[in-house]
Amino acid sequence: MDLAAARIAVETLRKRCIAHGERLDACNVFAEHDDVEKAVTDTARLRAHCDVGLTGCGDLTALARLAEMGETCILLRADGFVDFVLGARAYLAGADETPLVWRQGPPLPLIARSLDLGRSILARREQAQVRETHAEAMDDDCAGIRRIASSAPDPAIDPEPRTEPGVTGLSLVVIPSLKHLPLPSKHSRDRGDSPRALCEDLSEKALALTPAPDPAAFSARLLADYPWAAEVIEAYAQDLVGAPFARFRPRTLVSGAGGGKTSFARSLLRAAGLPEVLYSAAGVMDGGNFAGASRTWSTWRLSVPGQGVLRFGQASLGVIIDEAEKAGPSRRWGRLDETLLPFLERGTTARAIFDPALEVPLDLSGISYILTANEGRGMSGPLLDRAPPVEWPMPRRQDMPIVAAAILDELRRERGLDEVWCPPLDRDELDALTAWRGGSMRPLRRMVEAVVSSRETFARRQPN
Incomplete structure (x- = not known):
């Protein structure tokens, strides 16, 4: 099925589930009727499945609907929704306004990313709470010691990529402050023979993260x-x-x-x-x-x-x-x-x-x-x-022309040859390589090397 048509079909199914659920709600039936209750539950579940499928293909609107549904489940004291809802809301808050793209196939990366993000946020909150409790205990023991909160982010509890001034796209501070290390001398800075001298330029600096390709x-x-x-x-x-x-x-x-x-x-x-x-x-x-x-x-x-x-x-x-x-x-x-x-x-x-x-x-x-x-x-x-x-599958016999062309490109790079002086393999040369039946590429490499050597030998025999 065409992907655009598939998306329309899933969205249409979701709308029909909503309409069917409204008709069931409007029916004046006894609540304890098992068949009606099962119909309502199955309709709601199917509607949620539609949102899951849309979310898995990058639809942020569907992710927002799932987050709202998860919040309802939390209010009803259902277990297992806190991580997802927290991560989904955090992900949506940082999402850009780029048009959504329908992409095919499982798994569900946005849901998985939301779960990872939610667990990370909860873990950081727990670590911060533990540190705060420990600090309060120290205050009780050392009433004369005053704690001064640092405004610098701790990479252990603030690891999420973010956009920094002067850096295009997302960035990450990999190396924190190195002020605890001895201050290097000018000689050490010139030679870079101390850890601080070697890495100080990247200390507390936001380093770029490579954007994900399509x-x-x-x-x-x-x-x-x-x-x-x-x-x-x-x-x-x-x-x-x-x-x-x-x-x-x-x-x-x-x-x-x-x-x-x-x-x-x-x-x-x-x-x-x-x-x-x-x-x-x-x-x-x-x-x-x-x-x-x-x-x-x-x-x-x-x-x-x-x-x-x-x-x-x-x-x-x-x-x-x-x-x-x-x-x-x-x-x-x-x-x-x-x-x-x-x-x-x-x-x-x-x-x-x-x-x-x-x-x-x-x-x-x-x-x-x-x-x-x-x-x-x-x-x-x-x-x-x-x-x-x-x-990892081994290359097949029918893949020989592609593998041989890649090997020839590698030989050109190794020998510093231009394609003009080392042209692609012609039909006769490819026929000479048909003895390769697939599997390890090393025998095929030796065969391609022999073909290239035969070219050089033939060229030397030609008159100037």
Whole structure:
């Protein structure tokens, strides 16, 4: 069905439910009649389902109606609606006036976003109440000590992205004040060899968050290069529906060797406009250094995501953990699969990741993580729980022309060749590659390299 026609059909069904409910209310029947009561309940439920479907496709008006319905349920002392209503009202208060776009497919991102936002607001209120109670207790013990409230936001309790003066779009303060660190000398500032000298320019500064691209255009761009991975691409595209900025849920791409997982992860981040950090986990025996090293050591360093923020100067980027199952199992210097856990909890701990070099919590909730693995057996259960495995399909035989063209583009970049000197593969050259039956792309790469080498050999045999 055409999407516009589908929207009209759902809205028409909702209006019919309203009219039918009014007719049932107007009927002069006994309230205890079971059939009438069931009809009223089912009609109201169907009307709510219509609003849920509209909300799942980005209709903010339907989200407002669901919030109003949730408020009614709260007044009737029904459980389970406070998080959603609070988050939905907060989301609607910050929503812009852009025209609504009908988008296809589950899940329901606006409802999920409202729930996450509501839980975050309630958690911050609870933390603030705990701190206030603790402060009051300290006042009772130390009556002569006067508390002075700070106007600076605490990143641990005020993590929501916001628009800052001088910054286009949403922004996030990743690095808080560093005034607790020793003031660096001019020599240290010039060399950047102290944590404060290195990061002071970004301290308390609102860093831009990459706007979310249109999910349909995002999917179309990736499908053109990876037509065999439609389901995986759709899963990532759903993360962008209704998202305030470009960010993806953590996932682990699992497949055999040579399937192009890392190449897809990099293309995915580029299609979303996110800078990329590639971290190879194969053979890593000091996984704890992913979270950074303390400044008590001369080899202090920021965490890998923190270095990415420092390098690109923005709050949102992508980190690819390649070959995640091949990291070392020893806990002597920290296991990587255990070090990663708090970074993947973007709704809670990722908002206040303690950096050992800066000795402050960093808000790294704007960072996306993509893990790759050949198998899930070498990965811990808690890690797979936070970054669930997704089967990455291997390219098929019919995808050979697209894969070969991508390999040829990569060879051009590696050898510094222009397309004029290294033209696309012609029909005869593609016929020579038909021995590839799909699966790992490495044999096909060797075949394309042989074709390019044969071109050079043939060219040398031609007369000048």
